[in-house]
Amino acid sequence: MSDAHPPRAATDPLTPRARELADAMSAGFPDPALGPVDPAAVREASRAGAGSGPARRLPRVTDRSVPGPAGAPEVPVRIYEPLASPGAAPPVVVFFHGGGWVLCGLDTHDGLCRELAAATGAVVVSVDYRLAPEHRFPSAAEDAYAAASWVAAHAARLGWDPGRLAVAGDSSGGNLAAAVTLMARDRGGPAIAAHLLAYPVLDHRMATESYRTYATGFFHTTAHMRWYWEQYLGRDGDGAHPYASPALACDLAGLPPAVLVLPECDPLRDDALTYVRRLEAAGAAPRVRVWPGTFHGFLGLGGLLPEADQALAQAAYDLRAALGLPDA
Template sequence: MNNLTNASKEYIANTNKSPKYYHLQPAEVRAARALCPQPKIDLPLLKQKIDRKIPVRDGNEIDVRIYIPNGQGPFPIIIYYHGGGWVFGNLESADAGCHLLAAQANAVVVSVDYRLAPEYKFPTPLHDAFDALLWAYEYATELNGDPNNISVAGDSAGGNLATVVTHIAKAQNGPDITAQVLIYPVTNMDMTTTSYENYAYDLGLDRDGMIWFGEHYVNDLAEYEKNTVSPLLQNNLRYLPKALIIAAEYDVLFDEGVAYAKRLQEAGVPTQHTVMPGLIHSYFSKMEFFEEDTKKTVQLIADFIKS
């Protein structure tokens, strides 16, 4: 692992100063992360950035943040689901990446603050994710967006939600999704791959941390076998939209991303698998360490969405 970037090494050194999150309670870690300052970077001007609440199926509301670019529109729409193992993350942790994406892709980005485990276990985060897609489709014109050009995207657990949403949309005759963008996604909760062995500790996502996340997310470990938790287990991928899978080179999730890309390609789905060399899991939401890498990733996504 001598090929780790300097940014990766700096991030690892910084995180090693604190207790491992999986030795703490979720509320403790969320509180500590809420105190971290937002990265100080120059972001391009957008026409609007709007926070609002939207209804979901159980009668509650969740928050979304809408990024509207400059220009006439109607714009493509990207529904974005943040990472954090279904336990952490919020609109703030995804803010810089979504802001850049709206400007670079010239798209309306809807960042979804789905409810978190363990307070809201599977399938509530997934239901929130799909309900946000339905809401964006219904209100696309109000957002100056194109209801016929909707993509889904997400990092880590958010990538998991994004691709499972594409399955649900087809199964339930929901909105047509034109593309899926999955940044180091969770696709299989088996956790026995070679990358889980090689990159198990101190590389952004520990194996023990992934076990901790999974146990908080599901109601019973048998749910790992559900294809709505482990989308690699889906029988039929032929009807899915084109996919961009972005991998961090040193990541426990690397192999399952490769496996998902291979299955999509074998099913005839146009799929691009891109490896970010020297990087580790979670880089996309850590702009204070990985600003240039995040910008490169946003450019990859923008080019893919526009293709």
Template structure:
């Protein structure tokens, strides 16, 4: 697989030709940039993009729609989907997956095939959460939903055939941000064991001016203006960017966190922030594997129809889950 680790002093690298073809196509059809669209339009277009490039669903994975109870004053019930290998028996480990979309976009249906592949390849259950989206529900609503889900899973998992002592937590982009923060919170709570955190091109620092933001902040799918739009939607005040619950890289202590797999794309403005997070984990003695996929852009994991690197990366995540979640 074309993975490599790079330093922060980097030079702009050429985009993979398949990525260039995608970007040229989007330019030819004059697809509006996310920050130029009303939120509802952006959500529909993101949903269409996920469906267009998501690939084929694997066989042998069952899905159950769930509703996680919660009082109305706390935001009401949360929708979720539970995926299990049909042939699996006994209490299953569970991988909680948090979708990307800048805390503003994304839904359960758009990530269904990806979650099915995680379940089939890892031999585990996958619980995908439909957390509340901004700007209707700004920071820290999405994080509150994730935390509620984890506590509910610990309490109710056995009734669903799940082993709440074998939990992994992951997500891509904004979902990676939420997963990283929730692992910090779980470490503080002390009674919610998480065996692995899977952070796919996570947003870790809302104040960042690292090199990748300059090199890849225009013309590489995710751009500076869209990042600013997502932050504006999610974070009501500029001071929120300094809160470690929004910028986990600003947390004061990285010791005793779950082992991590941090997977990034080379041509992504968020890459240096993700690498910095991986290095903070490693410096604190946390087992952390960092992978950077050459020539890829933000969002590639959800585009296996275009990029075989997505398929390779899903297999790598599944292998890490198998190793971490074994009895």
């Protein structure tokens, strides 16, 4: 991680550029603290705020569907295949998008998935899981697990390396990636070699200091997170279930290596750091980077925020190391 960061105003922990972007992203985005929010309004605001820059070109990007959980619909996925190294089967990363389990999809995270594929040299399979509140917990987690299982079962036939299968996600997608690692351990497979979590949602209690310090003013608010949990769990959902709140799992032993990308100014930050400490106590050696002056969602601002480009490059390096791959 670079030690060079733009100067910050004495009263603002965000860099000037991050502040500009956080305020722009917050403008017009529905705020649950001000009154009832319609999920359709949040989805519309998310689509309106999606990046529109030129997409990185890759050799092949294809859409298809894979089998969902028993009795559930098929799960749409988008497969990003980077330039292959001669004679080597590429690793594969199953990616779950963020959006509070309520919004976003394949298109909102298309640019990030393209950059992740190019930076890691891995095939990236982006998963369009079912959204809340129409489909509450554990629908998204079960869709995520089904997609990862399909990738593991078909990787060799598709020319990918089944021994280097990672899961990844940002925000609620990081929650799903962490949940899938637990599900895979508990259910005897598939074999997950690493998990990459960008500012993940890990604990429904929202009780840490960072939830108070960064409750408002940094794009993603504590009120937003509370509303997302309400949509995902409903009235009777079990937020303490480890597949809903992975940081509350009784035992984190036997999980694959972890890479975490964390913003300094994020209500979720401290939950992720607690998860890191628990992984360490369980014998793991997670790679974690806290990026000063940044806010929740910053990784999707490549080309607009220097720290986003730096963080993605560092995360790709750390993920390749966790998978036992040579430097790209």
